[in-house]
Amino acid sequence: MHQQKPRIEERTQMLARARLRGSGPERDACVVNVSSRGLAVTADNPPRRGEIVEVVVGDNRLVGEVKWSDVRRFGMILRERISVISLISGDSAGVTLKRKEALRREKARAAADRSSIARKFQFVVFAAAGAVATIVAAEFVSDGLQSLNKAKAAMAGQPVVQVKSRSR
Template structure:
């Protein structure tokens, strides 16, 4: 933790046996601190900072990135959120949590879609096409109205 910077979420002290798989092979580790997004672990040979590793707890496999290492301890950032109680129980049940609903998802999926750059680009294209169609419509209206002026004048002359 950076000095003066609060933790993003609460951590729970635990002692959970797990396995770590990296480019050096597979080995035992012990999880000593668990949050839904990260782990503090110990091992005789910690993995290299920045590496992506696989953590095996019970029948569960998780991908994590090594955020820091020391002589025997290391911190892992998990790719998916996990259930702390399921991790503490040794992964007998699934430890993966369902994806959390963001504030935009709560307001509705349509509002979240507008944040997608592809949707924004398509909306811009549609807007330009509508402007072009409106412009062509106005031009045709002027042409048709201008072309009917001689007929209108003849009708007015005949009626007088």
């Protein structure tokens, strides 16, 4: 008696129209259950064990190796892990987890780029504000020193020279 290995993860039941490509003509098929690592499919004239086939569900192309086959059904292990939820919901952005991870990384990179630009802009604004504050402080100190020089000259009995104030 043939004993089946325990499954790594449970299969999710579903019914989805598909196209089967592999040896022989392209034909209609139906995905009956799915996990992140494999599919069970019904089709007329299913492929034999060991064949590499492509099952197209909506816009998603799932490639894998046939692990078992009988009169109308076959099971296949996928080359890449997939998101079961994305396949069931008909997500056209891709169901392979590598592609989803790449999209996630791309979005994170774009967000980091936007954040980097914002930080650079913030630095420029703070640098400009610092420069303006430095100029204002220098003017204030300059005016204060002029007043002190006038007071010092007056106390020493020297004539006080009037300096024209800058127009503001």
